[in-house]
Amino acid sequence: MTLIAQTALEAVEGIKDGSTVLVGGFGMAGMPVALIDALIEQGATDLEVVSNNAGNGDTGLAALLAAGRVRKVICSFPRQSDSYVFDDLYRAGKIELEVVPQGNLAERMRAAGAGIGAFFCPTGVGTPLAEGKETRTIDGRDYVLELPIHGDVALIGAHAGDPMGNLVYRKTARNFGPVMATAAATTIAQVSHIVALGDLDPEVVVTPGIFVDRIVHVAQETP
Amino acid sequence: MTITVTLDRTIEHLDRGPLTRDEMAQAVARDIPDGSFVNLGIGQPTQVGDHLSPDSGIVLHTENGMLGMGPAATGDDIDTDLTNAGKVPVTELPGASYFHHADSFAMMRGGHLDVCVLGAFQVSERGDLANWHTGAPDAIPAVGGAMDLAIGAKDVFVMMSLFAKDGAPKLVRKCTYPLxxxxxxxxxxxxxxxxxxGGSGVTVVETFGTTVDELAGRLDLELGLIGS
Known part of the structure; x- marks a missing residue:
């Protein structure tokens, strides 16, 4: 059963130190800023964060990093024009980084959510990111063995959710949300709208409620 | 490579200077077949979109989960939930679709994307690409979707200056930057x-303000010609 939390702080209750936290968003689009702010207040530390980027500006993921709560970041693209919080931590040796090609990041979480033990992927063959990994030639093409990424918790943003936990997203803010929702033991979604049971057309539900444990309403500037 | 060259011989354009960046983007746009599904990389390749005809039937893919991407958004059209891979606000065209990241990259790896256009630090004569990391000790590595695009799209076009700031050729026998x-x-x-x-090595299609012989002198490469 999906819990409708009254506050973001209630939604992130129980996240333990040392957790692997999947954080949705591509840049700021789809980033669950209210849940991250609540996680900062909640206090869990020594976290391993999996997200496409490593924070923008001073808010959201960047604020969690700045608060010193993150031991390691697994992401595809840490370096951006406004990733100064991460950049300084990394250069000071205060944070670990694992760079993963963006499609592998998505597929490794998809595999986790789908119960796949590992998969052979053509991305990165012959590059430094494949060093030390098992390879296999299948039908004349080379592949690298990639392992799933399981989250203890996923924090995602969505457009609307219903009391079953069914979610729909908005435009490119969808990005990693549906994949991360499947890959974590506990998935927590901040939604711009909570709608009544039956108000979401079952044909357009993107993330079925089975993947969603808690939702919380957070008003957004966007519609 | 799935797209063929229409020229029957190499052409030297000696009545003009080198291409401007905008002309390079035009040259790329001209070679993308009508009806293609195309991903334009961050930076210079994004300019190619300015030269695609609305009647071409070309559909732009952005790896953050959209097909049918329109031009950059301005004014009231700016929507923080609708950006391209460079996090720039964009617009949607009629017939657009949204999807999650695993589907977006399945479109690349699964061979559904026809063309991607990327920038590069180096390209080798056999088509190896180096464009994600300089390997410098203080550089923070960031790969994004470059590796997935490189091996996924049916045709990978690179747009780059031919020489680095220090004058070193960027089209090389073997890449020295991380691949x-x-x-x-x-x-x-x-x-x-x-x-x-790729395949049989480097073939010159067209030159701009220089001859093939002059280029051969500046590049440490054997340059083939079309139709020879």
């Missing part, structure tokens, strides 16, 4: 010339 993908590039568009790479 993004092996034997994945099919064409290289530069201000001085366009090239086919």
């Amino acid at each position: 993004t993908g092996l034997a994945c590039v099919s064409r290289v568009y530069t201000e001085h010339a366009t090239f086919l790479v």
Whole structure:
């Protein structure tokens, strides 16, 4: 059963130190800023964060990093024009980084959510990111063995959710949300709208409620 | 490579200077077949979109989960939930669709994307691509979707300056920067010339303000000609 939390702080209750936290968003689009702010207040530390980027500006993921709560970041693209919080931590040796090609990041979480033990992927063959990994030639093409990424918790943003936990997203803010929702033991979604049971057309539900444990309403500037 | 060259011989354009960046983007746009599904990389390749005709039926893919991407958004059209891979606000065209990241990259790896256009630090004569990391000790590595695009799209076009700031050629026998993908590039568009790479080596398609012989002198490469 999906819990409708009254506050973001209630939604992130129980996240333990040392957790692997999947954080949705591509840049700021789809980033669950209210849940991250609540996680900062909640206090869990020594976290391993999996997200496409490593924070923008001073808010959201960047604020969690700045608060010193993150031991390691697994992401595809840490370096951006406004990733100064991460950049300084990394250069000071205060944070670990694992760079993963963006499609592998998505597929490794998809595999986790789908119960796949590992998969052979053509991305990165012959590059430094494949060093030390098992390879296999299948039908004349080379592949690298990639392992799933399981989250203890996923924090995602969505457009609307219903009391079953069914979610729909908005435009490119969808990005990693549906994949991360499947890959974590506990998935927590901040939604711009909570709608009544039956108000979401079952044909357009993107993330079925089975993947969603808690939702919380957070008003957004966007519609 | 799936797209063929229409020229029957190499052309030297000697009545003009090197291509401007905008002309390079035009040259790339001209070579993308109508009806293609195309991903334009961050930075210079994004300019190619300005030269695609609305009647071409070309559909732009952005790896953050959209097909049917329109031009950059301005004014009231700016929506923080609708951006391209460079996090720039964009617009949607009629017939657009949204999807999650695993589907977006399945479109690349699964061979559904026809063309991607990327920038590069180096491209080798056999089409190896280096465009994600300089390897400098203080550089923070960031790969994004470059490796997935490089091995996924049916044709990978590179747009780059032919020489680095220090004058070193960027079209090389063997890449010295960390690789993004092996034997994945099919064409290289530069201000001085366009090239086919991979397979039998480097073939010059067109030159701009220079001759093939002059280029051969500046590049440590054997340059083939179309129709020879």
